[in-house]
Amino acid sequence: MKGKINCLQYSTIMIIILVSSFMGIGVYSLVKAAGVDAYLSILLAAIIGIPVLLLFLYINSYEPDLSLPLKLEKLYGKKLGKVFTFFCSLFIFIFANNYMFNLTNFIVSQFLPETPLLVIGIVFAFLAAYANLQGLETLSRLSLILLFINIALFGIGIFGLIPSFEFDNLKPFLEFGIARPLKATFYVNTLSIFTIFSLLIIPKNKMVDSKNFNRAVVISYLIGLFFIFTFCIITLGILGIHLASIYQYPEYIILKHVNLFGFLDRIENIITATWIFGLFISITFAIYYVSTCIAPKKEKKNIPIILVTLALLFSVHIIPNNTSFNSYIYYVAPFLKMIYFCIFIIIGITIFIKKRKKNNN
Amino acid sequence: MKKLKLLILTMGIFLITGCYNYRELTQIALTSAIGIDKSENGEYVVSIQVLNTQKQGGDSSSSGDMTKFILYTSRGKTLQHALRTTIFNSPRRLYLNHMSLLLISERVAKEGIEDLLDYFARNAEFRKQFLVVVSRDSDPSDVMQVVTPLEALNAQNIVDSIIADAKYYGMTSKITYEDMLKNYLNPRTNIILPSVKYLGNAKKGEKEGNVKQSEPDASIEIQPMAIFKDEKLVGYLTDEESRGLSYIQNNINNSILTCNCNHDGVFTLEMVLNKTKLKADLKHQKIQIHINAKSNIKEINCDLDLLDPNTITEIEKMANHHLEKMIQDLIENILNNYETDIFGFEELLYKTDPNTYHKLQKQYGEELLENFDFEVTANITVQAKGNIIKEITR
Numbered sequence: 001m002k003g004k005i006n007c008l009q010y011s012t013i014m015i016i017i018l019v020s021s022f023m024g025i026g027v028y029s030l031v032k033a034a035g036v037d038a039y040l041s042i043l044l045a046a047i048i049g050i051p052v053l054l055l056f057l058y059i060n061s062y063e064p065d066l067s068l069p070l071k072l073e074k075l076y077g078k079k080l081g082k083v084f085t086f087f088c089s090l091f092i093f094i095f096a097n098n099y100m101f102n103l104t105n106f107i108v109s110q111f112l113p114e115t116p117l118l119v120i121g122i123v124f125a126f127l128a129a130y131a132n133l134q135g136l137e138t139l140s141r142l143s144l145i146l147l148f149i150n151i152a153l154f155g156i157g158i159f160g161l162i163p164s165f166e167f168d169n170l171k172p173f174l175e176f177g178i179a180r181p182l183k184a185t186f187y188v189n190t191l192s193i194f195t196i197f198s199l200l201i202i203p204k205n206k207m208v209d210s211k212n213f214n215r216a217v218v219i220s221y222l223i224g225l226f227f228i229f230t231f232c233i234i235t236l237g238i239l240g241i242h243l244a245s246i247y248q249y250p251e252y253i254i255l256k257h258v259n260l261f262g263f264l265d266r267i268e269n270i271i272t273a274t275w276i277f278g279l280f281i282s283i284t285f286a287i288y289y290v291s292t293c294i295a296p297k298k299e300k301k302n303i304p305i306i307l308v309t310l311a312l313l314f315s316v317h318i319i320p321n322n323t324s325f326n327s328y329i330y331y332v333a334p335f336l337k338m339i340y341f342c343i344f345i346i347i348g349i350t351i352f353i354k355k356r357k358k359n360n361n
Numbered sequence: 362m363k364k365l366k367l368l369i370l371t372m373g374i375f376l377i378t379g380c381y382n383y384r385e386l387t388q389i390a391l392t393s394a395i396g397i398d399k400s401e402n403g404e405y406v407v408s409i410q411v412l413n414t415q416k417q418g419g420d421s422s423s424s425g426d427m428t429k430f431i432l433y434t435s436r437g438k439t440l441q442h443a444l445r446t447t448i449f450n451s452p453r454r455l456y457l458n459h460m461s462l463l464l465i466s467e468r469v470a471k472e473g474i475e476d477l478l479d480y481f482a483r484n485a486e487f488r489k490q491f492l493v494v495v496s497r498d499s500d501p502s503d504v505m506q507v508v509t510p511l512e513a514l515n516a517q518n519i520v521d522s523i524i525a526d527a528k529y530y531g532m533t534s535k536i537t538y539e540d541m542l543k544n545y546l547n548p549r550t551n552i553i554l555p556s557v558k559y560l561g562n563a564k565k566g567e568k569e570g571n572v573k574q575s576e577p578d579a580s581i582e583i584q585p586m587a588i589f590k591d592e593k594l595v596g597y598l599t600d601e602e603s604r605g606l607s608y609i610q611n612n613i614n615n616s617i618l619t620c621n622c623n624h625d626g627v628f629t630l631e632m633v634l635n636k637t638k639l640k641a642d643l644k645h646q647k648i649q650i651h652i653n654a655k656s657n658i659k660e661i662n663c664d665l666d667l668l669d670p671n672t673i674t675e676i677e678k679m680a681n682h683h684l685e686k687m688i689q690d691l692i693e694n695i696l697n698n699y700e701t702d703i704f705g706f707e708e709l710l711y712k713t714d715p716n717t718y719h720k721l722q723k724q725y726g727e728e729l730l731e732n733f734d735f736e737v738t739a740n741i742t743v744q745a746k747g748n749i750i751k752e753i754t755r
Contacts (some may be wrong), residue, residue, distance in 0.1 A: 110485050114382040126369075171712040242546035243539065246482065256488055 009140035011220040012147040018224030020278030022192040025329045034184035036241040039233040041181040045188030046225045062351045064204035069296040089293035091340040096286035100315035103279040121312040128284040132304035146277040157271040160258035169240040190334035201289045389456035394516030396501025398466035407443040408502040409433045429513035462516040464501040470594035489539040495587040499559035531607040531616035549707035552589035590701035605691040611637040620683035626663030630656040643717040652739045658746040681739040
C-alpha cells in the first residue's frame, strides 16, 4: 500500500492543523474579542462550525477519488478550475507564511533572542521540504508520531497546571451577555476551523480504509476543538483576564507554572515542543497542498523546495515585526480566511447544482 | 546529485547543533536577586547579587573562605541600561532566569513602580515567579550584602523567611512578580508586598565574619506588608493588621492569636485550619467576612479554670471577639486613612454581580466601599489545650 494512508493518519493531520493554526495567535484574538468569556466562544464555535464540517464532507464526497485541483477541473472545466485552484493555493501559501512567521517569531522571542529569524526558519524549512519530497505517506506517519508525543506532553502540561488553576479567574460569567463570545466565534472559525478545507487535497483513494472516513473527520474535529478549549480555559484560569491579555504567548507563559509532584518544574520548553511540532506539520502540509495544486498529476521534484524557500523568505521579509503580525492576525487574516471559506461555499453550491441537474436528467 | 544532497545534509548538521549564540556556564553570571533604587538625579541604581561559582572548598586556606555571592552595583537611566552595564564590573553577562528575589527601595516604591512592572513583564529572560519585597527604611544594596548564617545566599534567606512566616505566622504572604502584576493590571485591586528591614552595622554585616558570631553584627528582618495605591507605596501595616489581611484573603495556614482575658492577663492560641469565606450582598450594600478556625491553647497567663467546659467556651468567645475587632479595625483604618482597597473587596463585588457593581461604582465613585457595611464573624473552636489539663498553680 505504498503512498496510501489510513484514517487514523488522516485524523492526526486534521487535529494538528486545527490546533496549531490556533495556538499562539488564537488566544490573543479571542481574549481581545470576548474577554473572560473567551473559552465559551470555542464551545459556541464548535456548534457553529458543524455546517462548515458538513460542507467539507459534502465537497469531499463529490468525486472522492480526485484531489481538489482535479475536482475543480471536473467541476468548472480546465480554465476556470485552474483559476479556483490558483486562489485556493494562494491562500494556503499565505497561511503557510503565517505559520512560518509564528513559529520563528515564537522561538526568537522566547528562547533565542539573538538568533536571526532566518536561521531558525531554515532548519524547519529544510525539514518541511524533505518531508514533502518523501510524499504524503511519510508526512502522515510523521504527524501520527508527533501527535502521540503531543498528547503525552499535553497530558503532562495539563496535569502539572491543575494546582495553579483558579475558577475565580473565569468570573464574571457572561457579563456582557452572549454577544461578545458569539462575535469571537468568528476568530475560532476563521483561524482554526476553516483550515480543514486544506485536507481536500487528499483524495479518498489515497486512503486504505475510507469506510470510516466521515466518523474519523467528526471525531478529529471534536478532539481538535477540545484541545483548543482546554488551552484557552487553562490559560484564563491561571493567568486571569488581565495577564492573559498582555502577553504575546499566554499559552507559553502558563507552562512556566507546571509543577509535577512538587519537584519537576521548569519544563515549559519541553512541553512547548507540542506547539512547535504542530506548526511544523502545518507548514509541511501547506507546502504539500500548494505543490499538489501546482502539479496534481506529476511528481513534485523541486517544487516543495522552491515553495518552502519562498515561504521562508516572505515570512521573514514581508512581515516586519510581531506588532504588524498581531495586527494582521486580528484585522486581516480572519477576513482572508473568510474569503477562502467563501470559495468553498461557491464550490459546494456548484456541486449541489450539478448533482441536482444530473438527477433531473 | 546524490553528492549534492549529501553535502546539503552535512551542512545541515552545523545548522541544527543548537550552538547558535549559546552561552556556556563559565560565561554567565547566575543572578539570584536584584535590588532597585534611584539616585538623587533620578537614575536607577541596581544591585545585583550573583552566585560566586568559583570552586568552593578544597584548599581551606583560600577558596573555602570565599563569599558565596558577589554584589555588583550599577547605574543607568533605564533598568536595562543599568543591568547591562554591570558588565563594566563583571566579566560575565547576567543570566536572569534563576532570579528568586526582587527588592524595591522605598524611594522607588513611593515614586511609582509602573516602569519596573513593564520592564520585567516585557523581558522574556525573567521567569515571573520570583518574590518581590520592599526594602523598608534601608537601601536594597545594604540588605543584599548582609551575609546570613543559615543560608549561604541572602536572597534565599529572605525568600525562605517570607515563606516560613507565611506558613507559620501569617504576617506576610508569598507575593510573586506575577501576583503583583495581576493586582496592578486589575483596576479593582491594589498591590501589597512584604517588606524587609536591615538591622545592624552595614560595614561589618557584609563580611563573612558576620556569620561566625552567635549574634551577627547585621541581620535582615521580615516586616509587615507594604500597601500601595495604584502604583505608589502609601504605607505599611502593623504586625496585627498584616495578619488580619492574611485572614481576610484566606492566606493564612497556621498562626498564633494573642488575646486579652476578660479580667487580667493574656492567652495565646495556635490557630490551625483557618478558612475565610467572603460574601457580598450588593443589594443591601454589605460584605460578610466569616472566619472558621480550629485552635489549640498554647499559653495561658490569666486566671481561668481550664477544667470547666464553660471556660473553653469563654476562651472561644474572647478569641472570636478579638479576631473580629482586629479585622474591623483593619478595614476601617485602611479605607479611612489610605483609601485603597488592598483586600480585593471591589473585585468580589464585581465578580458577584457586575451590573450592580457598575451602577454602584457610577453612583459612589472612589467612595464605593465606604458605603458598605462589613460584617465580620469568627468561629474559633478550641480543640486541644496541650499536655496538661489544668493551669500550673500552687
